[in-house]
Amino acid sequence: MDKKISKYEIANCINVLGNFCGKRDIDELTAFELIKKYGVEKADVMVLFGGSILAGGDVLANAMKNDVAKKYVIVGGRGHTTASLEEQFYKLYPDSDKNSILSEISEAEIFRNYLKYKYNLQPDFLEIYSINCGNNITNLLKLLKEENITFKNIIISQDATMQLRMEAILKKYFSENIKIINFAVYSSKVCVKDGKLCFENDIFGMWDIDRYITLLMGEIPRLTDDENGYGPRGTGYIAHIDIPENVKNAFLILKQIHGDKVRKADPSFTST
Known part of the structure; x- marks a missing residue:
């Protein structure tokens, strides 16, 4: 012992x-990889969850540039990882909106700002109220329903430490007909x-x-x-x-x- x-x-x-x-079902987020494994050129939805390190914004930006999904969503209010995400962002962009710091914006909004400042890209939807992995998912599904977005497959990207748990939560709500495609933010x-x-x-x-x-x-x-x-x-x-x-x-x-x-x-x- x-x-x-x-x-x-x-x-x-x-x-x-x-x-x-840190589950990844494909090697890269590209149309080639999606076709090779799933027979689809483009996923119906891609979601980045805000519990990730800031590199998650780069993963989403590259996915958007590669046109791998029809809709892009960022999900996340404020949780146990928010403070470190804020610190990373404001070190990079100290001249960004100071009101954002005072108002304690959500993780989804931080990532949206990162996409805007670094890539001039914009996600289709934000979910800014969820505070844990469980309501990350329930709020996401509510948002997709409200926006009349139907899907047969979904790419999910979360911090590698929490990727498998995120898939396991989704499986609670999905039928086997919906394909979950995991792509952890880092390896x-x-x-x-x-x-x-x-x-x-x-x-x-x-x-x-x-x-x-x-x-x-x-x-x-x-x-x-x-x-x-x-x-x-x-x-x-x-x-x-x-x-x-x-x-x-x-x-x-x-x-x-x-x-x-x-x-x-x-x-x-x-x-x-």
């Missing part, structure tokens, strides 16, 4: 969790350099390594379908997910040294 766990083993365990949570790999954990590649706006571990480790208890999780045997927030043994083992190894990083749900951002 007291066996010393090497930094390399820790990095490997983090990557196991990251690969599990990261943790390595060891000079005896320290770090990211192999630079990712724009990426969490620091401790925050990344905290977010990942908070996901596994939520995704586990037991009395303490979010699945049908627990709170019922998400559809059932099978957790592979290698993911369970990686989580348990990390818990030995990062047990304090298992993020508990903030009641301020919990669905009633």
